[in-house]
Amino acid sequence: MERSRTRFTQLVEEIDRTPWGPAEQALVAEAVALAVEIGDERLEYEARMRQTASANMNGATDVMLNSFAWCLARHDADPQRFPADLEYGGADLMWQFKWMASSLRSSPAFSSEQIAAVLDDMEAHYRAGGLGLSGVLTARFEDAWDAGRLDDAETLRVQLEATPRDDHSHCDACGRSQFAGFFAETDREEQAIRLVEEMLEGGFSCGEEPEHALSRVLVPYLRAGRLDEARSAHLRSYRLAKDNPDNLRIVANNIVFSALTGNEARALAQVERHISWLGHDGLNVDAHAAALAAFAFALDRVTAAGHGDTPVRGADSPALTEFFGAHEGAWHAAELAAASWAAAERIGAEFDRRDGTDGHARSLARTRTLSSEHYDVPIRSDAFSTVPEAAAPADPDAWFDRAMQLAQFGAEHETLQALPHAMGVEDPGKIAQLLSMRLGILIALDREEEAAELLPARIDALRAAGLDEQADLEQRLGLATFGVNTADAASALEDALADASSLPAWSRGDLAISRASLHLQSEEPAAALDMAEIAARAFVEAGDVRLANTTTLVAIAAMLHSGDIESASAVLDRFLAQDDLSTGHRAQALQTRARVRGGSDAFVEGAADADEACRLLAGLGATTALAAAHLLAGALWEDAGDAEKAVTRYRVTSRLVAQEGGDQAGADFRLARAMLSAGDSAVAAELFAQVLEREEQAGVPAASRAMTASLLARALTASGEYGQAVGAFGYAAELFGQDDEHAEQAVALTERAKILARFDEHDEAIEALETASALARRAPEAVGTLADVLHNLGQAYGARQDERAFSLLDEVAALAREHDAEWLLADVTDSRGRVLAQFGRTDEAVAAALTAADAFAAVGDLGAAGGSELFAARLLAANERPGDAVPIYRSAIEHADGQPALREVCALELGTALEALGRHAEAEEVRGLLES
Template sequence: MARPKKRFQQLIEEIDRTPWGPAEQALVTEAVALAVEIGDERLEYEARMRQTASANMNGATDVMLNSFAWCLAHHDADPQRFPADLDNGGADLMWQFKWMAASLRSSPAFSQEQIAAVLDDMESHYRAAGLGVSGVLTARFEDAWDAGRLDDAERLRVQLEATPRDDHSHCDACGRSQIAGFFADTDRDAEAIVLVEEMIEGGFSCGEEPEHALSRVLLPYLRAGRFDEAKTAHLRSYRLAKDNPDNLRIVANNIVFAAITGNEARALALVEKHIAWLAHDGLNVDAHFAALAALAVALDRVTAAGHGDTPVRGAESAALVPFFGEHDGTWSAADLAAASWAAAERIGAAFDERDGTDGHARSLERMRALADEQYDVPIRSDAFVAPVTSSVPADADAWFERAIQLAQFGAEHETLEALPHALEVADPAKRAQLLSMRLGILIALDRAEEALQLLPERIAALRAAGLEAQADLEQRLGLATFGLDTPETKAALEEAIADADDLPAWSRGDLAISRAALHLRASEPDAALDHAEVAARSFTEAEDTRLANTTTLLAISAVLGKGDFEAGAALLDRLLAQDDLSTGHRAQALQTRARVRGGTGSYLEGAADADESCRLLAELGATRALGEAHLLAGALWEDGDDPEKAVSRYRLAARIAGEAGGDATGVDFRLARAMLRVGDAEEAAELFGDVLQREEEAETPAGSRAMTASMLARALATSGEFGQAVGAFGYASELFGQAEEHADQAMSMTEQAKILARFDEHDDAISLLESAAEIARKAPDAVGALTEVLHSLGQAYGGRGDERAFPLFDEVAALAQEHDAAWLLADVTDSRGRALAELGRVDEAVSAALTAADGFAELGDLGSAGGSELFAARVLAGNERPSDAVPVYRSAIEHGAAHPPLVQVAALELGNVLEALGRHGEAAEVRAGVES
């Protein structure tokens, strides 16, 4: 059995270094099964002790209870062979006792007598083992609080506070979080906030902390009017909790926050994302109660905001029937709110009957009372999509017009949806037009077989309309005039065009535009233009304005395909000036001009065109096309340096994509990027995290995931969450490495190093920068990345007085001169001066700093110039050359005029220098200037 035992040991080692989650759970399950197969109860004990902890962290209550019971029985029978503590760094058996009472309390299926028995058993085991009673008091406090025996809970809290802490007390994070939750539940908001802020400031964390604690003080923060802190706490709490179904209570608190702060769309999005978690842990019924109440509050707010008819995606799952009951079709927000309240009341009544209190009933009263609370804390990552403003066509003829307009824009899917209504028209000529549109769309969607079956109906409609020549033509050519691209259809079109002199003008135009479209698809713009010219003349002769304008749009595409943007833009301007341009054609022309303007750098003008196209598409009810149009508008506003407008467009595009069942990942990435640019870093971090998770699930290529991870890291760093940012930059560098994108890998490592250096982890920072420099040299053409990495490494060396800084500065300076990067040259010269100062080379340091200042000033960057001069002045003053420092300080003040903090610091220091020189009048004058 040596080999299975060796495998078992490998599994144990892997379990102990694997983070909680599905991968770790699978390893634990395998270890337990292997121990059973081996038949060694001591090994099974090792595996099951870990299984208890794993199940607790991952919300598998039934597994946890069974595993613990097995371990406790074996420990009681033979404590020597099955010790309470395995010394593996994990929770010991006595610590796990605390989880058992809480787990029994979480389901009304367990009686109060069973819970009391577990608590008594826990206390007897603790006393027998000579352990302190802090852990037991904590468990009894939790029991009293959860049961609604608040007086008992308060007495136990006071007793717990006076009891010495020991190895089985809650950790600092969990202890503060728990008491903060109790304070919030008993209307002691200020005390709750103090505890959580102490926890955050102290950097305390644990398995579900600080996310649980932060969620507990959301309402206290709001009631205290501290909206910024509330928003920050919400975004951080939710981001940390959103991936583990065992965090259902935490997410529930965050759903309530979104609902009562005017973020009803976000609340609905969170409900839809997490509603399936109700079915995750069948024994954690108390969490179900909390979540159902939160859902009810949120969906009531969605209803009050005018969106009660909105379907709640995911609520129709069969796994949720035990909570909401049977229901036909999708659940609306209003109906699900009522069902959620009913379910919460049912569960709460079961708990209160078990406990002999009204604790859960009082909790529901508090939740219902939130209907009277409203706070304005805007979070912009979600929004309801305004209903499309178009009215439903009244009859078949109106549907005909709608379908024509949609087809003229090119909204294929929406046109197909409109066609069945429109085809009820009696006019055979209109039916023929509609059938032509359907045939063209089917071909475009690679559904040629369906199109072939539909062709006889089109031909019959033509004959019924008296268009015999066109019917004969299509009878002969088949699908050639509908876009089918084969050698045979091209040849047939060429032959028909050669013999077209006797055909009616409309038919000649149809042949010409069909051939022009095939030439355009084959990237043959000149040939496409030749045929488009014939088509335009023919349709004009036939007095068909609609197809004449369609031909103009095709010709514009050909002109743009040749790269002649000026001519294309002129044609678009002329077309849009026409009075007879339909809504569909106008929307298409505006969207094309928006792209042209964007491609030629006229971003704001292009964005305005895209916005107008969106308005027209909304009138037409072109939902899918509207989402794509908002995406274009967002991109143009973003390129036009107006990310605020980009955010609103991207947000609508993402919501439309989500409601249409499309892939919103790319849109959400753009939305998060724009949100980061406008300063909504915390919201951006949450969204980047969601995007990265989706990309991981979709096994997106490493390079794309790396870009998302690096943007997530930037958002985290901007939010002040530097620890997580370091991890995200590290992950991004790994992914860039997998993709062999060396420059980006080196830059991610550099950003990681900068954060480490900020917190005085200089050795680790320098090690990272040295590795980054080696990697950056693998991409010598990426000059920007190479200079950034080498410069950063030089600065790190220079800060330690390490001579290795100077060859790096020389290399960066040479690259700056080679590529005419004057600002970089000034910057690296400034860095050289600071490194020289570290080595005590005063004259060289001052010379370099002043040279850098001259370089910055010449480029108009007076703030940086003043900063270099301030450094030079400090070096002089600090090396007993105060007289020399005075004019340098004055120059720094002059250059820093537009930067008040720089001026203030320089002036105060200059005043001190002048005072030391005995120039008291000048010192007073300088100081007076600062004070004024």
């Protein structure tokens, strides 16, 4: 028993330091079960008080109601043994009372009388406990507002504002958010925006704030013409809300925003991501109604944009039948919109019958009214596929041509799909070719048994086509000519080639190209090339241009395999200049040349080839191959430094992968990285967070997740979300540490420390940097990382006037000299000057800064040189030595010639120094620089 009590204490301590979420819920459930097992109601009370709070934060309404009722009964029976406040830092019993009426109101299963009884019971408990009535008024205001009794709600709001705040009042964040929502709904949108901006400026936050408040003013921002603020508010709100199903209302507001602002593809993706949340909390029906209206509005906009026939993934889940009714097959956007409106109306009517008002009907009408509004606020996280659908072939012969083109490119998946449509051709020669394609693909997919069963049909087709010699050959060799890679197959091909002189030219070519392919698979490129040349001559003799071209591609592969890039490039150029290439062969050659050019740093030319390959593949309907082709094009544009073009290609990749299946996380990782490079950091952060979530679910290795978390942190930093960035860098460091990636762990800790130092959290920053320096020293090959960590730690010590700064900066300088890193040497010399200034050693500081300026200038970084000189000049001016500062300011102005902002600052300060020296005419002349 004692062991059980000890375990209970450990559980409670762990619960109180674990963030809300599944892990915390599991701990709470374990604590409740353990207390019941022990048979101690006091311990059970402690556990269930926490369970009530946990269930409220995680959207488990039924658990919350039951847990609260149990606790309230014990408190009323024995308030000494079961006090209202356990003083553990969480909500006390009287605070939890505020959640109860709200929870009952959220489901029409509870009557108005039951809700009123809870509110009256709450007020009675507050009065009996001598508590202020702010919390009670808040609950009554929420009840009147949610029921649609807006006049009563306004009266209570005014009364609430006049009531002194107390320990059971809403916090600053929640109170402002609530009133902002009420103002927005009652056409006082400017007041709503003011309240939310006050909340943000004050840094107020809470469990679901500021994300809820931000979502409430999205439409008011749009109507006020403040589109940039609306976009930022949406991205922040959605990023904070998207991972907790209890935030369904917040997400609904954000989906409406996406649909209103021309981001229909994003709205559809959000509907697909969150539609399953309808089944999360069966008692949160009010949120279901809001979400269904948002889904309906968004899907109407998707339909209006011309995509009403797009399937909505996840909508056909059996768990959603209660909302949308029975349906055969996938729901399409247009029909799901109608079903969502109907469900929202049905639920709203149930609430209005209970409340005796038309509150929910009015709310639904407001959402419908938005159909007349539109705002242009581009967000590039999602897009409908811009790939034109290939026209379906009209008959078996046309399907035969399509299958041939797909096979010539190497699109195995799409070729297999096309083959059944083509098998209706009448020409036995074509049937033989189709069977040959299928056999080759089956072997490539390691489905040898299926291939063996199909081989007799191929032989029969050859005989029907009058190709008896080829039929005899394949009957003798089995699957050897279709790519099966065994010693017996290779030996059989060698024997057949030795006796091939009497065979028709086409058969000789077939043997040679089959052997060439096996040589390639066995890492024998020279032998493969020899065989390809034999095959090419045979196919030319046979007059088969198609297979002659196929052989050329095999020869190119052999050249590349052997490392002969120059020869392969020349052959590719000649090959693509031919006018007898099929679309499939041309697309394959373009894709190969794109990779070759990328490997030779000719990124723009390679990207152009990849783009053309994409165009050709789109015409063939090769969707799986097309996703890979767009991925290649995006990577090449990214390497070429054109992040915008990379974003466009990666976005198509992401959509195709979502449709066809594949590595969605990998595609979105690349898209997010390109968006970050393109400066769209807020959307990049959202995508990186989604990728990280998928990687967590898939159990991806820690180091890979760490890379995603690190880029998420960088995106958050660029978006100004510094608090979240600190957490993300910390998580990345933890993950890197799990896989002993010491250098990367040190980098993550250093970036975290930089943010902490920016907000004057110097002790924590230094602690992180000290840990990072110890890790970096364990990775001696990562010289750049070690130098960066030591440099930052030296600067941090310098800011604290700690002498250890100098030895660290000296070590960085030594590393720079050892590795001929001239810019780094200049930079650390500049840092040394600034640290010397912290110690009041002015002359040494100026000398170091000027030495750094000369070093920066020597490596061509004139802007940095001007910055060092500006620091030296300021230091002299601040020490009442304007005469010494003047020539340094002038030099800084010269170095700042290409940087207007730096030049302006230098000119202004030089003018001030000249004025101090009484040189007024010169000062006026210098200030004239600002106008030129």
